[in-house]
Amino acid sequence: MTQQLPVAVLGANGRMGAEAVKAVEAAPDMKLVAALGRGDSLDSLVDAGARYVVDLTVPESTEENVRFAVENGMHAVVGTTGWDLGRLESLETLLAGHPEVGVLIAPNFALGSVLTSAFAAKASKYFESVEIIELHHPDKVDAPSGTAVRTAQLVAAEREAAGVGPSPDATTTELAGARGCEVDGVRVHSVRLRGLVAHQEVLLGGPGEQLTLRHDSFDRASFMPGVLLGVRNVAAHPGLTVGLDGYLDLGL
Numbered sequence: 001m002t003q004q005l006p007v008a009v010l011g012a013n014g015r016m017g018a019e020a021v022k023a024v025e026a027a028p029d030m031k032l033v034a035a036l037g038r039g040d041s042l043d044s045l046v047d048a049g050a051r052y053v054v055d056l057t058v059p060e061s062t063e064e065n066v067r068f069a070v071e072n073g074m075h076a077v078v079g080t081t082g083w084d085l086g087r088l089e090s091l092e093t094l095l096a097g098h099p100e101v102g103v104l105i106a107p108n109f110a111l112g113s114v115l116t117s118a119f120a121a122k123a124s125k126y127f128e129s130v131e132i133i134e135l136h137h138p139d140k141v142d143a144p145s146g147t148a149v150r151t152a153q154l155v156a157a158e159r160e161a162a163g164v165g166p167s168p169d170a171t172t173t174e175l176a177g178a179r180g181c182e183v184d185g186v187r188v189h190s191v192r193l194r195g196l197v198a199h200q201e202v203l204l205g206g207p208g209e210q211l212t213l214r215h216d217s218f219d220r221a222s223f224m225p226g227v228l229l230g231v232r233n234v235a236a237h238p239g240l241t242v243g244l245d246g247y248l249d250l251g252l
């Protein structure tokens with residue numbers, strides 16, 4: 001058997017981290033060498049011989065964690081939200097000094113979600129209107145979701161390239177928040193409801209018709225194949241990759 005990939009999970013006591021620990025332990029080509037929770041020292045990653053770091057922590061911690069990984073030559077697979085343009089630019093600058101290291105920032109590890117975002121972006125230039133509704137469990141600390149932000153960015157880029165204007169909207173009077181927030185000109189609405197896990201709808205509207213693209217993660221098991229795929233591929237993709245689609249051949 002080929003050598004197992006030495007993997008560390010950060011945020012190991014969280015909802016996603018606990019699931020990732022189980023997934024890595026069950027993967028025959030990986031060895032879990034560290035499982036860190038809040039307050040644990042990052043130096044223990046070096047002592048444990050980690051070569052791959054899976055970050056599933058919180059927006060306040062993830063940047064420092066990834067910086068530590070990169071500076072110590074470890075590849076990072078990151079599911080944590082909060083990676084805005086400024087953070088991504090700083091990370092790219094850091095990675096330029098460590099050209100052998102790969103980092104994957106994956107707003108969503110579920111294959112169905114990645115496909116939904118890609119399909120939505122492709123379809124969006126054929127419709128006058130587009131809005132996104134993301135629906136999550138009420139323990140989520142950030143809104144809108146990272147997935148919705150990423151989807152809106154992909155949609156906006158595709159529409160701009162095709163010369164499609166903004167979605168029509170005659171609203172002149174609004175109770176604050178009634179029309180959601182705007183990401184790159186695309187309206188995003190966030191629902192938080194007990195019982196939900198992670199769900200998203202992209203609504204596309206044209207005269208007399210509507211196309212709805214919906215993805216549902218009913219269980220965090222849905223994210224694990226993507227986490228493992230990320231670990232298996234990150235070393236072969238030095239530098240920064242945003243979105244699991246960067247490792248897939250979607251042919252779109």
Ligand SMILES: NC(=O)C1=CN([C@@H]2O[C@H](COP(=O)(O)OP(=O)(O)OC[C@H]3O[C@@H](n4cnc5c(N)ncnc54)[C@H](O)[C@@H]3O)[C@@H](O)[C@H]2O)C=CC1
Pocket residue numbers: 010011012013014015016017036037038039040056057058059061065078079080081082106107108109110146223
């Ligand atoms: N990319 C994807 O497919 C998915 C991404 N997420 C994102 O992953 C992140 C985690 O989500 P959940 O597991 O639901 O949150 P959670 O709150 O259950 O878990 C986060 C854990 O990280 C720990 N933590 C905070 N700072 C830390 C540090 N410096 N080192 C080690 N551990 C630290 C916390 O104590 C907590 O146990 C969120 O940003 C969420 O949006 C969640 C689901 C899927």
Ligand SMILES: O=C(O)C1=N[C@H](C(=O)O)C[C@H](O)C1
Pocket residue numbers: 081107108109136140141144145146147148197198199
């Ligand atoms: O916090 C969550 O639960 C999730 N976070 C990610 C996001 O913000 O998009 C991925 C998924 O939606 C679940």
